[in-house]
Amino acid sequence: MTAHAWEQLAAIVAIVAIAAPPLGFYLARVFGDGPAPGDRIFGPVERAIYRIVGVDPDHEQRWNVYAMSLLAFSVASVVVLYAMQRLQGHLPLDPTGAHSIDPALSFNTAVSFVTNTNWQNYAGESTMSIFTSMVGLAVQNFVSAAVGITVAIALVRGLTRDGARTIGNFWVDLIRATTRVLLPIALVAAIVFVSQGVIQTFAAPVHAHTITGATQVIPGGPVASQESIKMLGTNGGGYFGANSAHPFENPNGVTNLLQIVLMLLIPFALTFTFGRLAKDRRQGFVLAAAMFLIWFAAAFALTSFESAGNPRLTSRGVDQSMSVGRVGGNMEGKETRFGAAGSGLFGATSTGTSTGAVNASHDSFTAAGGAVPLVAMMLGEISPGGVGAGLYGILIFALLAVFIAGLMVGRTPEYLGKKIQAAEMKLVVLYILVTPLVILAFTALSVAFAGPRSAILNHGPHGLTEVTYAFTSAANNNGSAFGGLSTNTTWYNTTLGIAMLLGRFMLIIPVLAIAGSLARKKRVPVNAGTFPTGTPLFTGLLVGVIVIMVGLTFFPVLALGPIVERLGG
């Protein structure tokens, strides 16, 4: 990494380190029992919303009712978004004359945005009307992130309550996450984006007559308002096909830095929320430290690999060196204004946070570089993971870590004074097995049949990586792609849609079940045999457990993909 890359990395770390703790403490008050800042402003609005929705905010739910509310909300969201795309040609705000969308793609996109994945089998500028983007897709950018927060908060309540039957009210958590957290931050970030050149207009495409006598059609759209929540909610769905590489979405180094910070902000903040609600801030620190270590390793590795360039180009007379005035490294699929540093830091963050936004073509990363975002996703999106999903994901790994520590010393494991027993461990194992099973099964099927195999752009080991990447991204609700794979087909629209649904709800339901089971338990006092979970040792154990789990599961497919490609010269 160059000095320049280190400076950007240091700036990101500094801003997140300053902003995440206060935001986390604010979140603890928003989702805690007492009054919260801004009650006077938000209170009346929220009470009006509860009346319209028809829910009693003071009525708490058991875990299964909480889960049902969440599922019902997600079903309703998929139905509305699906209908909006199918009817797009008949809806307003369509200056580009976008047509209604076919059933397979509508299904895939509806599921994709509701599950916080934002996998895109289409290019926004040619397929989506302003109406669908703004009133459909961007709405899910808010509420799917809010749903992630509700699950994380429910799990924290399960861990911290003592002999309780309920874990909160889904509707209250959903609405408070939207109004008090996502909307205010997104509004401010959107205005900052516009100040830097991100567009926000309802105008039709403008026909520019260039100085060489050609015509260039330049699209419009309410991009800034979607861009801010796309990053803050770790969604990642681009208004345009090029996503955060598009100059109208991410025009310069300042917006690039802000986008990276927005992705990291809430996932790290939630670890401080956890520490506050657990009344032991070290418990939050150790999780944040584990998240940070993995994120840092990925950011460093990806930036280094991409800065080193593509050795096959050097021998063909290409200058990939970096210095003042030279933009070096592997520049295929990268923007000049970001270079290898801005692209590497962004790519590692986007895949470590389940955002899946891209400011560079991941398919064109070097063989070793392309493995970094792939592995970041395979780790289960915990570095620092999606909004809410990162915290509940790493808490599940924490339960696994204390279980393994318990096995080593032969005692019943405990976490925050709760005994972790067979019921919880079965659910933890379910959580951990679903994603790899979905990824490996669908990848194997896709490369076994000629039809899905013909979607590959870059053949050989790189082609296997394209397919593996697609299902890893979908099942982990990331949304980034090795874009060479042509996935707007019935096979991929369907299988990727199923992968996204399983990867979202087959994880959320076990998490809520664990929350319900833990909430009922009485806290046991700390004794000499309790494995301490607030120490650097636990961070080390946690990182070790995550890396070994993933290594054992995915090493064979990584060996056949990026490792063979890298060793091939």
Place this chain on the structure above:
Amino acid sequence: MLRRQLIPALRAVIVLTVLTGVLYPLAVTGIARVAFPARADRSLVRVDGKVVGSRLIGQPFTGPEWFHPRPSAAGDGYDAMASGASNLGPTNPAFLRTVEDRVAAYRAENGLGPDVAVPVDAVTASASGLDPDISLRNATLQAPRVARARHLQAAVVLGLVARNTHGPALGFLGERRVDVLGLNLALQRVR
């Protein structure tokens, strides 16, 4: 139990749609239009009142009298309605052949010997296909050709390159780069 939850669910989707899908983007649009009208409306560049492009969106330029942008995979090249990358893998033989051809063409165009290494940005396609910038090294290598074609002193052209070179914000956010449309507009004004 799921069915009983569907009515509040549907109502919640509608209320939250009004809030985050209508009121919020309208608020952003309103503020943007007042505070940053030109930037919100695509940073359009006008010459004699007519739109000639956007400051942020690259354009195709060919011919020896213009500075050339990077190769583009957006449509047939710099199609702003079809942004995107080539997605070609680093070991793909087709990609490597394309780069070889671009290296040869770049050397021929700019009168460079076979031992001159060609700047990487000049022979690789960007992620958006709409990259408005090139590296300073790339612009410097193109400058003598442009000066010859326009019968200008090389120093004049290099001066324009310097004036259209943008450093990273705050000295470290992003890369040093040359704005191709701005540079070509400046060239045209010289004539």
